[in-house]
Amino acid sequence: MTSREPPLISTTGLGVVYGKGANPVRAVADVAFTVLAGEIVGIAGESGSGKSTLCAALIRALPRAALLSGEVQYGGRDLYAVSPGELRRLRQRELAMVLQNPMTSLDPMFTIGDQLTEVLQVRDSGGDLRAKGIALLRRVHLTAPELRWSQYPHQLSGGMKQRVLIAMAAASAPRLLVADEPTSALDATIQEEILLLLRDVRDAHGTAVIIVSHDLNALRRVCDRIVIMYAGRVVEDGPTEAVFSAPRHPYTRGLIASLPHLEDNDIVLSSIPGQVPDLTRLPDGCAFAPRCTDVLPACGLQQPLSSGAGHRVFCWMAEVSS
Ligand SMILES: Nc1ncnc2c1ncn2[C@@H]1O[C@H](COP(=O)(O)OP(=O)(O)OP(=O)(O)O)[C@@H](O)[C@H]1O
Ligand SMILES: [Mg+2]
Structure with missing residues (x-):
């Protein structure tokens, strides 16, 4: 550089x-x-x-x-x-952002898995996106990532939602x-x-x-x-x-x-x-x-x-x- x-x-x-x-x-x-x-x-x-x-x-x-x-x-x-x-x-x-107030950034109508898949698809159409998404959720230390995958934002705590947003930001490269x-x-x-x-x-x-x-x-x-x-x-x-x-x-x-x-x-x-x-x-x-x-x-x-x-x-x- x-x-x-x-x-x-x-x-x-x-x-x-x-x-x-x-x-x-x-x-x-x-x-x-x-x-x-x-x-x-x-x-x-x-x-x-x-x-x-x-x-x-x-x-x-x-x-x-x-x-x-x-x-x-x-x-x-x-x-x-x-x-x-x-x-x-x-x-x-x-451009990706993880903002100070996370409550407004996840769509309440879609599961965590849907939202992460959507982001992953923009870059990466091949392979098992679910497996990649769950691996990312694990890296941000989200507990029970397989369960969270099919849950909706309201089922997660504020801290969990913030981790999901960080995973989504990372996924979008x-x-x-x-x-x-x-x-x-x-x-x-x-x-x-x-x-x-x-x-x-x-x-x-x-x-x-x-x-x-x-x-x-x-x-x-x-x-x-x-x-x-x-x-x-x-x-x-x-x-x-x-x-x-x-x-x-x-x-x-x-x-x-x-x-x-x-x-x-x-x-x-x-x-x-x-x-x-x-x-x-x-x-x-x-x-x-x-x-x-x-x-x-x-x-x-x-x-x-x-x-x-x-x-x-x-x-x-x-x-x-x-
Ligand atoms: N939407 C808004 N309307 C009016 N004033 C605002 C708004 N957002 C921020 N401010 C004011 O602008 C100034 C800077 O706020 P800002 O949130 O950018 O600071 P910050 O450095 O991020 O603070 P913190 O560390 O608390 O997050 C503060 O005086 C704040 O009250
Ligand atoms: Mg601030």
Whole structure:
């Protein structure tokens, strides 16, 4: 993979605002972001930082109330200019998603087996699709997969449905898979195995994967690149090991420091002091400045520019010290 390869998906100046009127919520602002074919990118950041909104914008799945600005290029085309028919084709063959709220994504009228078969048929018309489907259900640790095959979605728990959706996404061998907290409804012991399954999908089919997760340790093990968001903006974006071993943004450093760790044989849980800002009343400058320990005069006045190429950071202090 070279840096000259055109990205599979890229955004320029991407913004999303919810609601009109007096207090619109500026959920995503000025995001420039690229994902290469076959790359696994993790997105992290506190609740409300715009991760789900960004994911929905990337696959043209925003709710009606959302106002989009900027551009999303997918495979060299403006994703928002493709016809509804073409968008349907892309959804069927190239784009897959596992979203945060799984309840809405399975069709209540069809069995799990019917729905998995339909996805498998798009790619793979030969062989025993039932056997392949059941093997996939087993890989996402669904109990009694043969029984589930003939059951309807309402007969499964939320966690089971989420596993089925992950199996369906894997079965479709897409070019891009967007997984928004795909494992948060599942117990901790299998979360990482499921994320590793997404890596197998990438290895087998060259799928690019975007994973949103609050589990930074799991992202570290699975992703090639990490994007950190704060108050709707990307604040840091770089190769996974660089971001973890040499984080450049004070927010990233805070997130990493708040991972549970051992000090004198005690487990220490800390968090970044202060609160995420109100997205209806954002400051002119860096939104993290009120919580930051290293503020310069510029921080309160103007958005920081990015510095660095492969490992980008949006911080005035990084600008000064680099
Ligand atoms: N449909 C909507 N209508 C209005 N506001 C919304 C809508 N969806 C999200 N928001 C607001 O947009 C902001 C970003 O939300 P988003 O769900 O993208 O964050 P997130 O990073 O995914 O958070 P979490 O980690 O809790 O999933 C929040 O302030 C949220 O309240
Ligand atoms: Mg979310």
